[in-house]
Amino acid sequence: MESYRFDLVVVGAGIAGLTAAAAAAARGLRVGVVNAGFGLFVFGAGCVESRQLLPNEAPEKLGEAIEFFCDLTRRAGCPFRGGLDERRHLPTIMGSFQTIALAPFYLWNGDAAAQVRAAVVGIKGLSSFDAQFATERLNHNARRQDLNTSYVAREIELSWMPGTTATTLQLANRFDRDADFRRELQQALEPITRDTDLIILPGMLGLRSGLNEISDFERALDCPLCELPTLPPSVPGVRLSNAIERYLRKSGVEFFSGFPVRKIDLDGGRCQAVQIDAPARPLRLVGDEVILASGQFSAPLLGAEFFGVDGWLRPITRSGAVIAENLHVAGALLRSTGGHGGNERAILTGYRAGMSVAGQGGRHAAE
Amino acid sequence: MESTQVIIVGGGATGAGILWDLSLRGIPAVLLEKKDLANGATGRCHGLLHSGGRYVVKDPEAARECAVESAIIKKIAPHCVHDTGGLFVRYPQDDPTFFDRWESACRGAGIASEEVSADDALGLEPNLPKNILGAYTCPDAHVDVFQLTRSNIAAAVARGAGFRAYCEVTAINIEDGRVRSVDYRDSRTGEEGRIACEVVINAGGGWAQKVAAMAGVDVPVRCDKGSLLVLNHNLVTRVVNRCRMPGDADILVPAGPVCILGTSSMTVPGPEGLTAAAEEVQHLLDLGIELIPTMAEARVLRIFSGARPLYTPKNAGGAGGREISRGYALLDHAALDQVEGFVSIVGGKMTTYRLMAEVTCDLIASKLGVDRSCETSEEPLRLPVDPRIAVKARQILPAQAAAIAERRLGPDLVHIVNAIDERPELAEIICECEQVTRAEVEFVLGDQASVPVHTISDIGRRTRLGFGPCQGTFCGYKAMLSGYRSRRWSAAQASDEFERFLDERWKGQSFVPQGKQVEQLYLSHDLFGVTYNFHDRKEG
């Protein structure tokens, strides 16, 4: 059976998995990441909500983890803004507000507490988004929540359309590929900037763009800009995922994408290998350390004995026995109630797992 | 005061059938429904158009009725029927003597049936278990109950009848032993009103007892809960029955893109607030796996429960749900209870709804001195589609979307075609699972629709929007925007409607077994609960 050897194998490429991989890779470890599909964080572009962690949960490493994550996103070209003490009210396509502590820069300007006049811009023919609807709901909810921003709806028309209607994904692809399209979009937005302080667009500013492209666009427009995550596929989130993955690949992290983990070989109190369901025969990835960060539905990989984790995020049984000493759990899998684990928890546990592994040094780093 | 001749209470298949029958006889009528059409037992069944095979051994009379009625419905409403045919499969674990009894009873009842070998049966339905002994064919079919109800109402409305959804009857006013009028309350607006009438027909199904009580009359109805599982795709292409005495979970019906397994049988206090507990779901699934073993791996989309309204007059004794006759009863309360102008039609089953309407209307017609006889067994429920419009639809829509729209809309297809002609962006497919266009959604939301909609779920009952794998997660939002854009709802109303819709869809999935649908549900929660901070009251 063929195997690939790593200092660390991370299962899952959500916020927790990517952060863990980055933390270990930054310490010089040879890291392999196994994933199938995007992490759930893409829906909301990885925003960290202000209300996620209860005060008694706040652990000492949190500040460090957040700092690391912000640095990671900066290097990846999609920097996060904000901090743990921030509370920004960012709009959604439902016209509600999310209370956000940290968000990618292209969402961060949307704070509803600012006393500004913001234009929600719709695009003629764009499906699943209605600026007028969002505006009405945003104004209503802003009044209800004592937020100062007032919203107006605007519609622009673009000469380039893929058909009679378009999706944000199609527009984002165009944004990536076509400078003329970017120029046209900018020209269409310009008149709106004259009587508003902020442009709010449905998320469409590219899947492969980053700080450079979007800042250029914003500068040319000469008006602050923010995006709204839309129904999936949500462009701002996919952009973030693409950026971090691209950065990690460049940093030497090896991705094994597209095949689920079939089995984690547990033997003698250690995780011997991670078996990927590759075509023809399973691919065995051997990691000195393994981090499982593939969401709530991967709990069965840990076996029926799995009950919780110890202080080092190692899975334990009900009686407290460690299931595998070189295995760590991060992200949504740590949440007993199921569902989205929360990005703050993902950053914290991903970072902690990655760092505790990095603390062990790495044998395969030399290559 | 507003007035009409006949008021029908209850917008299930029977009430709708009565409305249509009366309109063909030229008798003015208004149908009042407390929610939307097919909200009760009609909308919560398999959608099996019984050939009669299921009842043939136990109740040959009912079987004969089914055989006749299902043939009529195939003729008058072909657009509602998917004539799949059915199989009665002989399983080795079932009583072999029943097979012969079934076969000879079919001959007696005039139900066309042929024996097929096990190999041939497996050729027809490869998902059947390999150890079956053989099977019989029968003319079972699937009927889209929502379409059927809607078509009856639409046809009646076109002839001047009235239909009001979300209109709950609050009182039946009786003076001098005669029905004089009905009070109603619009449950959405709170608006109240009174309609004068000569006759009230109680077609309340599970609510029939409650309706009758308003007229001071007791109509004993027992509600027998049946729960059904919706599976994501067609595991079988024809109706598969287990050839045995009717029991739990022994029918699987291919119902459009999904298939439906049912049912259980359990007496419940009333028709409201029905849920299926996890054990009940597991029980159904276990039996379903006996029927079709691949079901063990199949995805359950949702679970729903309906209440069969069984008429239980005092002399019926203490029989349980399946023992009570599925036959119907027409009660003339003038003779029974000295209330002139009040009639109840209770019991029965969806397949015989037309017959139930016929006998009811015969009685009403004689009461009112109208001597036109019933025409519903001959008169098509819907006019054919203009072939030129159908061709045009195929030019402007993808093949499958055009075929679906044609089947669903019939002559109304012209409105869709014209709307897209005028505004090409309306060709957008809003519900991907069921290929519903924005044009169709805006049409059913609009004034031209003869059976108006009020909620996103109502749109679903007209178009199947939200009935597919995503269970409204993606299309619900777009339907909400359509309602807003077509000025049907204000932003606040639209948002409220969407929240209610999500609630209902999430509820239907809350007991699905572990598997992909649970993941789908979490996806929906993540999106609208976490990401949009919009809706977080329910947890799966």
Added chain:
Amino acid sequence: MRRNDISLDNCLKCSDCVTVCPVVTAHPAYPGPKHLGPELERLRREGLPCDTEWVEYCLGCHRCDLACPNQVDVSGLIAAAKARHQKPFLRKMRDFWFARPGLLGSLLTIAPRLTNLLLGLKPVRLLMSRFLKISAKRRFPAYVAPDLGPSQAAEAGAASVLFFPGCAIRYNQPDLGRKVVQLLQRNGVRTTIATSGCCGLPALANGDEAEAKLRARAGIESLIEAVSSGTRIVTACTSCGHMLKTGFADLLGDEGELAEKSRKIAESTFDLGEFLMGRADQGLLNEAFQPSSLRLAYHAPCHQTSQGIGRPWFHLLRRVPGLRIEDLDAGCCGMSGTFGFKEEKYPVSMAVGQRLFEGIRDADPQMVVTECATCRMQIEHGSRVKAIHPAELLLAAYSEQGQS
């Protein structure tokens, strides 16, 4: 339950597949994999008419399958729809030949010089464009009389493999085939050359399921004996490798004995790079490489990525001292075998390749390295940079006159 059925039930409509589809990025009106695959298949089961021209535009790159968090066989469902799709006559004629590179190759290499002369003539290419809908902008690869050298007799104690050359190597690049044999030899592995014909993937890609099944059956017959005695099959063409690993079983999965044989063949099939990495794992790789100063860019072919074996060649080449290699990580090249040759699909093919071409331009390498023959064609066509199979470079690195 049949694989397709599970796959159908697994779709959560999340659109991850649409997000990564290269055709969606290049052809704005393309409805995307979710619709063409699971969505339409579900309706097709209901008996609705679901045929659409768009299925022809699927590249078969499998990126949708890989992006799916629920392992829906999206591209498999599209391929099944493609097999049912009705095509106009001229395209049917053309695709008949495109589906049969083995037959085409054996005919065109009867007189290879004449073939190459004719295929190079502008009028001939214009005629082909007019009557066979083959883009005149494309140049056909040169055809060479097949000569892969002799098989090597098995030797006691020495590892031996069965080399499955595939049509591109057999008819267009037999020299590459000979180099593969040499490379294996330098690593102490003796090679037998399989007599098999086409693997059948082009037939599948051109919607000719019957032909694909025929090829799969023939392939199984020609390979099963060696495999049963424990010999490993090695491929140097990623598409052949992908087909041997997944396609045979997909096509013949319901056919009892053949299904079993195809599973055996799949388990025994190794990409050459994967095979050598396995040797490296066991400390058996000959690492006597001469230093090199080459500056290369690596492009991972889609059918390499879809094999789920990581990037063996990228890591093998990095073992050559001094050699610099950068992974372009730029997605599908857009060629997809015969897809890029088709008149009506040429613009899409080039638009898909745009990101790769830009990546090559930015990296400015001396050469691009990639395992797939049609990827190399596309890269040379779209970027004017020479593209080469990594086996050639690795073999050259052993030689004292290495290209340093």
